[in-house]
Each structure stands twice: as structure tokens, then as C-alpha cells.
Amino acid sequence: MIQINAQNIHQKLRTYKRSPLSLVLLLLVVSATIITVSVLLFIIGYILVKGIPNITTDLFAWKYTSENVSLAPAIINTLIIVILALLIAVPLGIFAAIYLVEYAKRGNKLVEMIRLTTETLAGIPSIIYGLFGLLFFVTAMGWGFSILAGAFTLAIMILPVIMRTTEEALKAVPDSYREGSFALGANKLRTVFRIILPSAMPGILSGIILSIGRIVGETAALLYTAGTVAETPKNLFSSGRTLSVHMYVLSSEGLYVNQAYATAVVLLVTVIIINWLSNFLAKKITKG
Amino acid sequence: MKKYKEKVMQMVFLIAACTSILAVALICVFLFANGIPAMAEIGTLDFLLGKKWRPSNDIYGILPMILGSIYVTAGAIIIGVPIGILTAVYMAKFCPKYIYRFLKPAVDLLAGIPSVVYGFFGLVVLVPLVRDTFGGDGSSILTASILLGIMILPTVISVSESAIRAVPESYYQGGLALGATHEQSVFFITLPAAISGIMAGVVLAIGRAIGETMAVIMVAGNQARMPAGPLKGIRTLTANIVIEMGYAADLHRGALIATGVVLFVFILIINLSFSLLTRRANR
Numbered sequence: 001m002i003q004i005n006a007q008n009i010h011q012k013l014r015t016y017k018r019s020p021l022s023l024v025l026l027l028l029v030v031s032a033t034i035i036t037v038s039v040l041l042f043i044i045g046y047i048l049v050k051g052i053p054n055i056t057t058d059l060f061a062w063k064y065t066s067e068n069v070s071l072a073p074a075i076i077n078t079l080i081i082v083i084l085a086l087l088i089a090v091p092l093g094i095f096a097a098i099y100l101v102e103y104a105k106r107g108n109k110l111v112e113m114i115r116l117t118t119e120t121l122a123g124i125p126s127i128i129y130g131l132f133g134l135l136f137f138v139t140a141m142g143w144g145f146s147i148l149a150g151a152f153t154l155a156i157m158i159l160p161v162i163m164r165t166t167e168e169a170l171k172a173v174p175d176s177y178r179e180g181s182f183a184l185g186a187n188k189l190r191t192v193f194r195i196i197l198p199s200a201m202p203g204i205l206s207g208i209i210l211s212i213g214r215i216v217g218e219t220a221a222l223l224y225t226a227g228t229v230a231e232t233p234k235n236l237f238s239s240g241r242t243l244s245v246h247m248y249v250l251s252s253e254g255l256y257v258n259q260a261y262a263t264a265v266v267l268l269v270t271v272i273i274i275n276w277l278s279n280f281l282a283k284k285i286t287k288g
Numbered sequence: 289m290k291k292y293k294e295k296v297m298q299m300v301f302l303i304a305a306c307t308s309i310l311a312v313a314l315i316c317v318f319l320f321a322n323g324i325p326a327m328a329e330i331g332t333l334d335f336l337l338g339k340k341w342r343p344s345n346d347i348y349g350i351l352p353m354i355l356g357s358i359y360v361t362a363g364a365i366i367i368g369v370p371i372g373i374l375t376a377v378y379m380a381k382f383c384p385k386y387i388y389r390f391l392k393p394a395v396d397l398l399a400g401i402p403s404v405v406y407g408f409f410g411l412v413v414l415v416p417l418v419r420d421t422f423g424g425d426g427s428s429i430l431t432a433s434i435l436l437g438i439m440i441l442p443t444v445i446s447v448s449e450s451a452i453r454a455v456p457e458s459y460y461q462g463g464l465a466l467g468a469t470h471e472q473s474v475f476f477i478t479l480p481a482a483i484s485g486i487m488a489g490v491v492l493a494i495g496r497a498i499g500e501t502m503a504v505i506m507v508a509g510n511q512a513r514m515p516a517g518p519l520k521g522i523r524t525l526t527a528n529i530v531i532e533m534g535y536a537a538d539l540h541r542g543a544l545i546a547t548g549v550v551l552f553v554f555i556l557i558i559n560l561s562f563s564l565l566t567r568r569a570n571r
Contacts, residue, residue, distance in 0.1 A: 015469050022471035029382055029471075032374030036445070037391070039438055040398050043409050050412075095304030103298055104305075114305050116563075117312040123492075123559040124315070124552070125499020127526045131548040134533070135318040156311045163308070189294050217402025220501040220526070224533055244404045248502055251408050264405050275400045279393055 044268060051265035054258040064230040069250060069259045071266060073232045077147065077240035080233065081226065082215050084151035085158060090208060092155075093162030094197075100163075101170040102192055122160035126221040129157045133225035145239040150226025157221060158211035165207025169200035206281035213274040216267065219244040243267055315552075323549035326542025335546060341512040343532065348543040350550065352514045356429075356522035357551075359515055360504065361497040363433025364440055368497075369490055371437075372444025376486075379445070380452040381460075381474045399442035407506035410435040415507055424519035427509035432522070435507055436500060440493040447492060451485020452478060488565035495558040499551070501526040525551045 338349015463473030509521020
């Protein structure tokens with residue numbers, strides 16, 4: 001912001017004497033920000049302080065037993081579901097965004113439908129996705145509580161995130177790149193895959209990482225699709241709980257509070273790393 | 289041959305783009321097809337306005353849950369929106385660059401924390417806190433409202449911040465030129481001009497709060513009865529589905545899916561008002 005009314009502290013104090021309301025407003029704004037930041041710091045600090053002492057090597061043992069509620073199977077399940085959901089949603093999302101940005105004509109009715117439904121998907125709460133997954137993938141398709149049903153449910157959930165971030169990344173690629181490529185005799189398809197997608201990559205990656213965060217943190221959509229079995233899956237049709245579901249089950253049973261703290265630490269650290277990575281990549285595109 | 293490949297790929301892109309239409313259609317069809325018959329069997333009015341939820345006696349009234357969701361959401365809005373808007377004002381108009389560089393990631397992180405972690409935090413910190421300060425057993429409308437108020441902060445902040453930033457700088461400068469202080473100019477000129485964008489943020493936050501599931505389950509007490517006061521427990525629509533879906537069968541299961549339908553319709557209305565508001569803000 002340009003400092004139009006740059007004042008020194010004395011002038012500022014005189015202003016506040018003349019208009020006490022301004023001082024009140026300033027204090028309100030500052031204290032709201034302090035509240036926001038301290039809530040965040042308190043949550044993170046509390047979980048870390050209480051949780052880190054509870055992280056033991058036993059928690060990462062290969063097998064889950066009722067004496068040792070190991071995290072390892074849940075971590076493996078989380079990884080499998082993340083990979084599967086991305087395999088489904090990333091190509092779809094990127095292709096859809098390519099269509100919307102590079103091919104679609106403005107004001108097309110179909111395009112408007114696509115935008116409207118994507119917005120709708122983005123606003124649907126995860127429990128509705130869970131319910132749909134239960135009705136469609138688990139029951140109608142007959143997959144039962146399975147990793148596959150969970151992954152498909154989450155793939156639909158992250159589709160709008162990937163579409164939106166990819167769209168923005170594609171739009172940020174300057175038109176001169178496209179013109180240059182056409183001028184060199186490349187056709188549209190080649191231009192899209194060789195010129196536009198590579199330049200939009202950091203933005204797309206940041207969207208993908210953001211959706212990994214969504215998947216890792218998701219519980220409600222998985223309880224009745226991937227189920228709550230605390231073992232590593234034998235195949236894609238066996239049930240398995242992710243880290244977040246694991247944490248929910250632990251804390252609702254109320255018997256393993258210490259282990260729940262430890263799981264919370266693992267989740268928090270993962271989310272912090274994911275956020276940092278996604279920000280880092282997003283900054284890369286704005287720098288150009 | 290080349291032309292052919294081009295056409296095929298264009299079709300592939302188009303089909304991929306239609307996935308979201310297909311997904312929304314499937315979600316609607318499966319929810320409604322499974323929920324509406326149950327609602328009809330119970331009686332739509334008995335279902336929506338019934339004050340008793342007793343699956344063991346085949347009595348399914350979800351008014352307590354509807355009210356529960358509304359109360360908890362209202363509480364979250366009362367707590368979260370003022371703090372969120374004021375923080376957004378600070379970030380857009382007051383804060384020096386070096387603080388902003390720290391604040392922005394902080395707000396993003398607040399949005400990234402999983403709802404189970406919020407729920408767990410609520411369970412181990414807020415529930416005892418409310419129990420000791422206000423009495424009751426701690427799992428209550430108030431606790432859920434505070435927790436949800438925190439959870440909607442990032443939504444309110446980021447939407448409001450961009451709405452405030454979208455107001456032309458000349459408005460603010462005009463205020464200064466007329467002798468207003470920095471604060472007066474921001475609050476009485478810039479902020480009113482950003483109001484429809486901010487409202488859109490609030491509507492989005494309402495959607496988040498009403499759809500939140502895991503965090504609410506862990507702190508709201510989940511008693512399926514009419515709300516009895518801010519310090520008493522309550523069950524929301526979302527909680528109703530998660531808690532009973534595990535063992536429900538037949539009409540009970542149908543009633544739970546119908547609960548989902550009601551929630552879905554709420555969300556659709558909220559989404560619609562959100563897009564109307566953003567469209568107005570962009571004009």
C-alpha cells in the first residue's frame with residue numbers, strides 16, 4: 001500500500017485524540033488478528049506439546065493389536081488411498097480444465113453447466129460424499145467397504161479442487177506462448193502438451209498437493225466407504241482405515257487418548273508440510 | 289491422421305469436463321432415490337416437523353436435528369464472523385508486509401487442519417473449559433459453536449480479504465481527502481463497498497458450518513432431543529447420519545438417507561445464494 005497519509009507517532013496520537021472512534025477501530029482490528037493467530041498457535045502448540053512425548057516406536061509397529069494401536073497400517077492405507085484417488089482425479093481434472101480453458105467457446109450452455117456443477121461439487125460437505133459413496137460404490141456397485149470405494153469417493157471430492165487450480169494455472173500462461181508455438185507450426189494438441197502444460201506445472205502441482213491435504217484430513221467421507229478396519233489391505237476390495245479415521249476411532253473409543261495425541265501430531269505435521277509445499281509452488285508461478 | 293488424433297483428444301477433454309455433471313447427477317439420483325421413498329413412508333411433515341427421533345419405535349422426526357444444525361451454525365457465525373472480518377480488514381488494510389508474510393500462511397494452515405484434529409482439540413480443551421466455566425457437562429451447543437466459529441475463520445477471512453482488496457483504492461483515498469482518518473476511511477467507505485463480497489464469504493461459512501461432521505460429533509453431545517439451552521447437548525443433521533448409519537437397516541436407514549437429503553437441499557440453497565452473491569459482487 002502506498003503511504004498516502006504517512007504520519008509519525010505524534011501526529012497519529014493527535015489524530016486518535018481528535019477521533020477516539022478511530023483508536024477503538026484500530027484496537028478491534030488488531031485484537032481480532034491476535035485472537036486468530038493465538039488460536040492457531042495454541043491448537044498447534046497444545047497438540048505438539050501433549051503429543052510428541054507420546055510418539056513411540058511401538059506406534060509404528062507393523063501390526064495393529066488392541067494392546068498396541070499401531071499407526072503403521074493406517075499410514076499405509078492413507079498412502080494407497082491418496083495414490084488411487086489422485087490416479088483417478090488428476091487426469092480427469094487436468095483434461096477438464098484443458099477443455100474449459102483451451103477449447104471451450106465462451107457462453108456455451110454446456111460449459112456453463114460444467115462450471116455450475118463443479119461449483120456445486122466444491123460446496124458439498126464430505127458427509128454427503130460419504131453417503132453417496134455408501135449408496136453408489138459400496139452398495140450399488142457391490143464393492144463393499146473397500147479401499148477402492150473410498151478412493152473413488154474422494155476422487156470426486158477433490159475433482160473440483162484440481163479443476164479450479166489447473167484452470168487458474170492454465171489461464172496464467174501468457175497467450176504469446178501459444179502464439180509462438182502455433183507460429184512454429186505446432187498444432188493445438190502439441191501446443192497444449194508441450195508448451196502450455198509444462199509452463200503451468202507448478203500451479204497444477206500446488207493444486208494436487210492441496211488435494212492430498214484434503215484426502216489426508218478426510219474422515220466423514222471414508223467412515224462408510226473405506227470402513228474402519230485397522231489392517232493393511234490384502235487387495236483393493238478390502239476395508240482399511242486412514243490416519244484421520246484411525247484418529248477418530250481412537251478418540252471416540254476414549255481408551256487410547258495418548259495414542260490419539262500422537263496421531264494428531266503426525267496428522268498436523270503432515271498438513272503443515274503439505275501447506276508449505278503448496279504455498280512454495282504457488283509462489284513459483286506468481287514469480288513467473 | 290493428425291487431424292483425427294486432434295479430434296479424438298478434443299472429445300477426451302470434453303468427456304473429462306463432463307465428469308462433474310455426471311457426478312452431480314449421480315449424487316442427486318442416488319440420494320433422492322434412496323431418501324424420498326423413506327420420507328414418503330414416514331410422512332414428509334411428520335419427518336420434517338416431528339419432535340421425536342426414536343428409531344426403536346419407528347418414530348422418525350428430525351426437527352431436533354434441523355434445529356440443532358441451525359443453532360450450532362448460528363452460534364459459529366456469531367463467534368467467527370466478526371473476528372474473521374476484522375482480521376481480514378487488518379490483513380488487507382493495516383498490516384505491514386512483513387507481518388502479512390506470516391499471517392497469510394497462518395490462515396491457510398488454519399484451513400488445512402483436519403476436522404478430526406479440531407474435534408479432538410475441542411474434546412480435550414474446549415469441553416473441559418466450558419464445563420468448568422459455565423457448568424453442565426461441557427458437550428453442548430456453546431462448545432460446538434466455539435469450535436465451529438474457529439473452523440470457519442479461514443473461510444470468512446480469505447473471502448472477505450479479497451472482497452476488501454477488490455474495492456478501488458480511490459474510494460479509500462477519497463475518504464482521506466475529505467479529512468477522514470485511515471480507520472474511518474477503511475470502515476465507513478471501503479468496507480461498505482465490499483459488503484456483497486463479504487456476505488458471500490459469510491454464506492460460504494454457513495455452508496461449511498452446517499456440513500461439518502466429525503468435529504461437531506466430538507463436542508456436541510449428540511442427544512437426539514429438542515434443544516434445551518446453550519449448555520445442553522444437541523445432535524446435528526450430519527451427526528445423526530454418522531452415528532446411526534453403522535447399524536441402521538430398512539426404514540431407519542432410509543430415514544438417515546432422507547436426513548442426508550434434507551442436508552443436501554440446505555447446502556444447495558446455500559450454494560445458490562453464494563453464487564448469486566459473488567455474481568453481484570463481480571458486477
